[in-house]
Amino acid sequence: MRIEKNYDLSGQNTFRMKVKCACYIEYESVEELAGIDFDSLPKPIKHIGGGSNLLFKGDFPGTILHSAIKFIKYVDMGLDEVPVIVGSGVKWDDLVAELCGHGLWGAENLSLIPGEVGAAAVQNIGAYGVEFKDLVSGVSCYDLKERCKCKFTAPECRYGYRESMFKEAEDRYIITSVLLRVSRTAGPRLGYKGLEGIDSSTPAKVREAVIAIRRTKLPDPEELGSAGSFFKNPVVSALDFTRIVDAAQGATVPHYILDGGFIKVPAAWMIDQCGFKGEREGGAAVYEKQPLVIVNASGEATPDDVLELERRIIAGVHERFGVSLHPEVEHIG
Ligand SMILES: Cc1cc2nc3c(=O)[nH]c(=O)nc-3n(C[C@H](O)[C@H](O)[C@H](O)COP(=O)(O)OP(=O)(O)OC[C@H]3O[C@@H](n4cnc5c(N)ncnc54)[C@H](O)[C@@H]3O)c2cc1C
Structure with missing residues (x-):
């Protein structure tokens, strides 16, 4: 220790x-x-x-x-659905690389997501039509309140879009390992825009394609500091959506219709429409290639630079579209 x-x-x-x-x-x-x-x-x-x-x-x-609990244990490689137990300190993308290398399907669309396995279970990470919840069977934890070990089944984790019971429990549970199931049977999921027509003969090939696409869109944390998507995509009522369309002054508003008649509008589009792409505040900036991302452009940005840029974006989007953006990035302190 x-x-x-x-x-x-x-x-x-x-x-x-x-x-x-x-x-x-x-x-x-x-x-x-x-x-x-x-x-x-x-x-x-x-x-x-x-x-x-x-x-x-x-x-x-x-x-x-x-x-720093770092192990990957294949419970039975002979099964079609291979159970794998993974320590919470393993880097998520190291796990995906290893699974793909063994020809095991399931995690390949989640390639190159930064972070560790424990947090993946908190965040229910997702990309290219796949979420952590599609792989997980159980989560082992240490309960800081009761001071004991405990386990949860996947349904008990109550996974939703970037949501989980662990987030609701506000730091009560420390995740120590997860039990995943990955498959020997080919099961490429290529429905997501950008993946059509790629070589999907092996999970490693799909991983290569996902990595290539991600590299064109998102900053590499090794080269440019960021925390990925800074804001959540707002979900609005049909009435609010008509107000957004009016405020767009003729521009086509990209949107996705959700259950219950609610509508999701990409926050990146709103931020772009408000002219914030490339906007700077001290050492922080809105990423040119993806306005949903705030970057540490100078390498010397302070928390106050990022917070001020966040404040200006939220105010600008609210003034133009009447929509309140909320950060996806957790603020600490
Ligand atoms: C360039 C970039 C691209 C990204 N792309 C994606 C993407 O495509 N999809 C996506 O979903 N996310 C994406 N993210 C966000 C981020 O990678 C994920 O949220 C990731 O799961 C965070 O992992 P982490 O280990 O860094 O966790 P941290 O940021 O350190 O922590 C996140 C939360 O998990 C909690 N936590 C961490 N470890 C444990 C543990 N062992 N037990 C209990 N709680 C714990 C923390 O308290 C915190 O609340 C991206 C981020 C960047 C910088």
Whole structure:
């Protein structure tokens, strides 16, 4: 177990915010985690993964926990549906690469999503028509409230669009491992725009295609700091949608009709229509290729730069379209 005081978190968040926490603890097993004297730690306590969906608003006065539980265990490779148990500290994309390398189907569309396996189970990550919930059978946790190990079946995790019971429980459960099911039977899912016509003879081929598409659209966190999509796509009523159409002044409004008559409008389109593409605030900027992403353009952006740009975008979109955008990136501190 590694314990550090006054720890620099700039390498632990993909926005590369230069912030510190009072205490940082990295554990390597469930036993080490269960042995921590939580009562004696600086509060609040927050668990992080790769820090790719987080914005630290400043120095964190409490304790940051991080899992280094790293194993991938194939329960029975002889089955068609192969059960795989994976430690929460494994990098998500390392897992996908390994599964694809074994010719196992299921995770290939989720290639190149930053972050770790524990957070994937919290976030219900998704891309190209596939979500984490399509693979998971169960999640093992440590309950910080009751101070004991516990397990949840997939239905008990109540997965929805980037939602889960773990988010609702607000940091009560620390995920230690997940049980996934992947398949030997070919099952490419190519319905999503951009994947039509690709070579889908193996999961590795689909992975290659997904990676190539993603590289054209999203910044590589190794090269340009960001936390991916900064805002959620708003879901509006039919009446609000007519107001958006009026405000669009003749431009075609992209939209997706959802159950119950609600309509999802891409936040990226609204931000673009308001002229924010490339907009800067201090060292932060709206990404030129995808206005849903705020980047640390200078490498020296501060949390306040990002927060001010966020505030201006929310105000601008509200003034033009009457819609309130909400951040997808979790704000900490
Ligand atoms: C360039 C880029 C592209 C992205 N593309 C996508 C995409 O296509 N689809 C998508 O869904 N997301 C995407 N994301 C967002 C992000 O990668 C996911 O949300 C990812 O799951 C976050 O993983 P992480 O390990 O970095 O978690 P963090 O950001 O560190 O944490 C996220 C949340 O999980 C909690 N958490 C982390 N680990 C644990 C644990 N072991 N136990 C309990 N709680 C835990 C944290 O407390 C926090 O609430 C993208 C991000 C970037 C930067």
